[in-house]
Amino acid sequence: EPEVTQTPSHQVTQMGQEVILRCVPISNHLYFYWYRQILGQKVEFLVSFYNNEISEKSEIFDDQFSVERPDGSNFTLKIRSTKLEDSAMYFCASSAVGGRETQYFGPGTRLLVL
C-alpha cells in the first residue's frame, strides 16, 4: 500500500541552525501539506502546496519557513534559523485532490532544537 515517507525520523540541531525536513508523498497525489505537533498539544497546520506553489499558510509559517518541491517526488520543509520553540513533531501529508480527499500522514520527523 502506498505511503508517505519522511526523513530523517529524528533531528537534533542547535538553535540558529538551518534544518531541512524531507518528505516523499504518495506518488499520484497532487496536494501536499506540512503540520506540526508540539509535545502534548494539537496537530497544527503549517502550509499546503499545490501546482508548485503555496496554497495556504498559517500564522506559524513565517519567513523562517519555506517549502519546495525540488523534483517530481520530494517535498521539503526548511527552517532557516531554528528556535527552541520549533521543537516538535513535523508531519507531511498528501492527498489526491485538495477538496474532500483524505490526507494521509507520514510517520513524522521529531525535531529537537537545543
Place this chain on the structure above:
Amino acid sequence: QKEVEQNSGPLSVPEGAIASLNCTYSDRGSQSFFWYRQYSGKSPELIMFIYSNGDKEDGRFTAQLNKASQYVSLLIRDSQPSDSATYLCAVRNAGGTSYGKLTFGQGTILTVHP
C-alpha cells in the same frame, strides 16, 4: 478562529464495551470530517471520514454527523485493548482560503482495559 473541541479524557472503557467519542466544531462552513487515531509518538492514522448528516459505519466503527448541532462523534463497538490511543477529530472547509487545511481537536485519550 475556527475551533474543534474534544473532551481530552481519558476515557476508560472495559474490553468489549462501546466507546463514544465526541467532537464539536465552530465553523458552519465545515464540509468534511475525519477521525484519526494516534498512538503515542506516532503519526495520525485515518479511521473514517464523513461528509453527510447521519451515520456511517465501517466495521466496528460508526461515525455520526449532525451539521445543525455542529457535532460529530465516533462509536467504537466491541472495544479492544489495541484500540487504546488518542483519537483526533479533524475538520475541513471546502473553498475559500481554508481549502484543504485540516483543523484538529486536541484529541481524546481512550483506554480499553481487559
